[in-house]
Amino acid sequence: MDYLPDDNSRYNDVDYWDERYKTEQSFDWLGCFSKFKHLLEKHVKQEDSILILGCGNSSMSGDMYSAGYRSITNIDYSSVCISTMGARYSHCPGMTWQQMDVRQLSFPEASFDVILEKATLDAIMVEEKSPWEVSPDTACFIHQALTEISRCLKPGGRFVSVTFANPLFRKRLYARTEYNWSINEYSYGEGFEYFVYVMTKGEGLSPEDAALEKKILEDRKAPPPMIATQSEDEEDFLSNIDLT
Template identity: 40%
Template sequence: MEQKPTASTDLRVLPGDNAEYGTKEYWQQRYMQEPDEVYDWFKTYADLKALLGQRIGSKEARILMLGCGNSTLSGDMYDDGYKDILNVDYSDVVIEQMRKRSQHQHMMRWEVMDVRELALDDGSVDVAIDKGTLDALMCEKGDVWEPSAELCKNVGRMVSEVDRVLAGGGVFIWITFGQPHFRRRHLERQSWTVEVERLNSGGFDYFVYVATKSQRR
């Protein structure tokens, strides 16, 4: 997963190898080095507002933000009326930072949790959103056409957990730069109907995968 440095990105926090994006140690160190920063991978809420509004439907939906990091997405959604948002990340450092930063958003929730082992009840979520977390799990050396067994296992664990916690008819929304021939196969499962939308930004394409869980298993 390539990150282009911005004015607020210290080059010292960029990994020496992209595979580090998939490690907890990298993120813990990075968040400790940039405690006051915010960073959005693959679009902001302003870019995604219309699409999310269409796909989520009700602003009363129970929303799970997977691997929230220090993104502005959930905060902006909250200010726009989505109040039932649970943000999870396996970095206790960033969760504490974001909890303090959003104290004025009284209903916002922040929990330390590994997306591959969610401490949530079955069917307890209407919408799960991922903007960069699965991509981080997919960072490794090797052939992108033939990902390793370990990569597929990690991705499969996260996708299975999302499937488990989604209610019938719920949706998983994944924003990524990954093209369908690399990404869609990880979402193919009997209980989901998968659609793909393409977003163009300055000649660079982003993709939004919308996986809807069937009402009945």
Template identity: 80%
Template sequence: MDLPDKNCSYKDVAYWDERYLREREYDWLGNFSKLQHLLEKVMKKEDSILVLGCGNSSLSGDMYSAGYHSITNIDYSSVCISTMCARYSRCPGMTWRQMDVRQLSFPDASFDVILEKATLDAIMVEEKTPWEVSPETACFMHQALTEISRCLRPGGRFVSITFAQPFFRKRLYARREYNWSIEQHSYGEGFEYFLFVMTKGEALSSEDAALEKKLVEEPEPPPANASSAQNEDKEDFLANIDL
């Protein structure tokens, strides 16, 4: 895996285009085998699935081999989409499209499951502290989450897989306007990752509704000793993002 000189490159499509020309496969946060026991609880084989920011991960191919045959994959890198489309050309029902997560060109209520693995983490790559998200990133996230909610069918699930601690990530997901409930799970050995399941049409729990109200009425300031340091040139992408 080739690391960029600066974290901001992770938001640059040119970086990913170049990387996908040289790198065959990489899975952030573990491969399908690490997640299968959790995904099987929230996805049915007949579900229509959208994978956001698919990259060159083996996730979609592994899900297809496991019996999930209606999978649409999107990424904003044309190189990625061209490569993956060719790689899985013999998989009927598996499609690949270049698209921005903030502008999904699908009709309302198109999918039973929308899945992302570290894609939203990449959106937040330049944030220095989890306590204060910049207005630009907050706007980006809101646009993406609004589109995700729009494209989910009633009862559909948005599955978000991340290394971000629930205390911080739920602050972004717990909004009544998205019209979903939030459930969380974790997996991993040595390093814990998190899997959030948002179910369309279910109300926020009283705890999550209270969290939303608190954030709206009394934005929580960061602690005085909150760290904002990042190692921008030597560490893995996950270590570079302080979420």
């Protein structure tokens, strides 16, 4: 069965995912757990309480469980996904599955040592035309999600984001003082590079990231540049160039 949607907007449609999960067994965006396991092991301890956002039907949770991570909460907004995956891993004590929106996490503050997402935010931004500046609606969605993630992290907890977006674009979203975290970046992959961002709750932004935040805020306040136009009855601008 071909799971490729007719339009990228379908990636934001829960009905699309419900239908897909009824027949698709498993799919791992950005590669399987083994591809970035060496990076995760540096920041996630086996005894950590872990929340996985937008778990989908990825094998990542099961692979992490097999690797010794035993306190894993998985959420997805597709009820079909949660039902299917819950049944698939019913033999794994300590692994739970809940239907939930990443913008409204129903957990108390400071609930998790680690919150992990792999390509979930990428899917949210799939319709964006420019990586430099996302649309107001998407920016609001991402901000709500990141605010909830920060709220649910314990002091010293880590938000791990696995994505295809390089630092030039993705750090523009993560570098905000109000999230109260630092940002470190890593990469993996052969032929095509993927990125892993680790945000640590309670640590401040680096001078470089603080400067990035400041520049973004200043750019938003600046008036749009004036663009000079020429009326149709004016002489062609090329004839005004002095070539002597």
